[in-house]
């Protein structure tokens with residue numbers, strides 16, 4: 001759904017789409033700059049999903065703390081988060097071909113299950129993101145959409161669990177998540193519990 005400010009809408013849409021364009025160019029652009037395209041896509045798509053999840057969560061903080069109202073663009077950001085997370089999952093499936101005995105290898109990585117749980121929540125949020133669903137679900141809609149905080153926590157667990165050496169990026173994401181949750185305070189918990 002486009003907003004009353006189509007220029008802003010398209011700017012945000014392009015900003016959200018551009019990492020995908022970049023990744024496709026890097027992989028299929030003929031420059032052959034990455035040695036392992038499935039691995040590169042898995043990680044780059046995951047990074048984009050996490051960044052967009054953070055941007056989606058920041059929308060209401062920006063409104064409350066700074067009076068910047070981007071609420072009308074929040075659904076689009078959420079849908080892009082879901083799109084990148086789904087593509088990340090698809091890229092993991094292509095990795096399974098690379099790993100010998102792919103499914104066995106994946107079963108030895110329980111963090112993948114945590115990622116899958118986060119993805120299921122994002123799926124539920126995307127499926128109920130329409131105005132019609134909002135009207136139909138009424139009060140329950142707010143409670144369902146507060147599950148975005150649970151998705152965020154699961155993504156952080158997924159990330160910390162899989163990292164072996166450099167914890168800088170997940171630590172930065174954790175810091176942002178703590179700030180966002182602290183800003184919401186008890187409100188997030190109350191919404192989640194109904």
Ligand code: HEM
Pocket residue numbers: 039042043044046047049050053085088089092109111112113115116117118119122155158159162
């Ligand atoms: C069924 C769902 C998922 C599966 C099977 C899965 C699996 C994986 C695997 C195997 C990796 C490591 C790849 C490697 O190091 O070779 C990974 C990395 C990652 N995943 Fe997932 N994932 C899932 C869902 C998600 C979701 C929903 C998000 C975020 C919204 C996410 C965020 C990340 C992040 C941030 C990384 C690390 C990226 C980096 O190190 O730069 N994953 N995932």
